[in-house]
Amino acid sequence: MATLHTRSAARLMIAPSVLLLLAWMIVPLSMTIYFSLLRYNLLMPGMEEFAGLSNYTYFLTDPAFFQAIFNTLAIVLGVLFITVAGGIALALLLDQPMFGQGIVRILVIAPFLIMPTVAALVWKNMFMNPVNGLFAWLAKLVGLQPFDFLANAPLFSIILIVAWQWLPFATLILLTALQSLDEEQKEAAQMDGAGAWSRFIYLVLPHLSRAITVVILIQTIFLLSVFAEILVTTNGGPGTQSTNLTFLVYAQALLQFDVGGASAGGIIAVILANIVAIFLMRMIGKTLEA
């Protein structure tokens, strides 16, 4: 790739894929922007007219909107906290030499391979159901009133389900990082008089910082758009207690048939996601450079 000739040839060769990717992104985006400026209701086909920014005003002043933003952030932060803390703990355990290590590791990875709708349904019907669920049975066993998770703590329940799904991912990444920690460093710390806790704080945790950053970045991307788990368990309710931005946009478009308003919501979601991304890169992107 040294001469002018090869460089321009290279540009020519990658041009088609770049153009394709660009079109792939630009067409839906500009269509969404276009729709968001229309009064476009599926119940009144053929009546579309230019509506200016009224869709945005409507979406942004919707009380459900702020609830949805709060819920989105709660899901992201809650799941991140549980998966990172739990992932570190599980990785530390799985790193110990033990009998049946291979089978245990496969078992730990299993939840990640179950599709979100199935996982959510399993949790909803087999664990959290106040009549037939395992938790209800446990509660009754010790003489307590069964707790209706999805009705009384819908957001927490969804965080729990999503965290369960993402825990294997975090565990796996952190386990591989843990295994790359130099054995001699651990021994040196041992000679230096560091106990297990000090070794964890001063040696293991800094070593894992990069892997933790990767886990946080990748999970945030997916957690901002959690949808299936909400749809099959709470349907965003009760009220809007477990509605996140993605679900709000869905409800606007397909439950209220308001394509214009939903498009405006979609654009707002894109902008918010970008703000989150910028903050993330600012805060923890530095770890990746080192």
Added chain:
Amino acid sequence: MGSITLKNVSKVFGAHAVIPSIDLDINDGEFVVFVGPSGCGKSTLLRLIAGLEDVSGGEVVIDGKNATELPPAKRGLSMVFQSYALYPHMSVRGNIAFPLKMAGEDKSVIDKKVQDAARVLNLTDYLERKPRQLSGGQRQRVAIGRAIVRQPDAFLFDEPLSNLDAALRVNMWLEISQLHQQLKTTMIYVTHDQVEAMTMADKIVVLNRGRIEQVGSPLELYHRPDNLFVAGFIGSPKMNFVSGAPAAAYHAHTIGIRPEHLVLSKDHGTWRGTVGVAEHLGSDTFLHVKADGIDTMTARVSGDFPVTHGDQVFLTPDAQRVHRFDEKGMAIR
């Protein structure tokens, strides 16, 4: 202070006895080198002393106290690892201060001790750097710095110089020896390089297959090897071994002659041979001579001895310096 005694120490991994049984006394202030071919158990022995491995049997006595059951940190020893094992996310200062911090020392005391150690090791200008910004030799010195701030009873070195280039290694031999003169602390040093062992040691422990072959000062081992293994291991180039009729003349099963104790001549001598390869080092020339009726022998002659490939030469062993061994490979004295 730093005397270490091993009593009947053994180490078994599964069914494999890496170290069958070892007794060893190390006096306070001695520079002891464990040397042997790879897989001889020298690193394992060091780790047993450090407490990084549990002994399978026997006792480790440090400073007169039984330390067999003590965890590594409580034994009062410091270790320098082959990979240096510096903490990559801490600065040089953080690395050197770490053992003191773990011991719960005062901030001001830590600062002072770190400064002192850095001055001794010429690291003062690098205290704020991270290990990855240092050269191999500097990293080595940081590792030593981390070991000396605790003022341990003894230092353990596990092949610390094997990652350095030859020139730097020779430099570090000198620095470590000087450090030993300054601190007068017991040092145990593991290496597979017999030159390194000869250069630095007060006392060399030659290990082979988990057994001690011989313990002694470098010159003792050189002049009076106990057996064939030590004779062949110590000295460079290797000692020449001859068995059969020439050995019988000395009433031995095998005789050993060091290359520097063979006298070369162009016209007369005991054994006649043809020069194979001549290694011209300048001051010396090492000749690989195919002697008639015997194996190839290595001989050391002065650098101006005029000889090339294919020349015919005569070799005469210095009778005073012929080492004699019986059938079992033990020295006859």
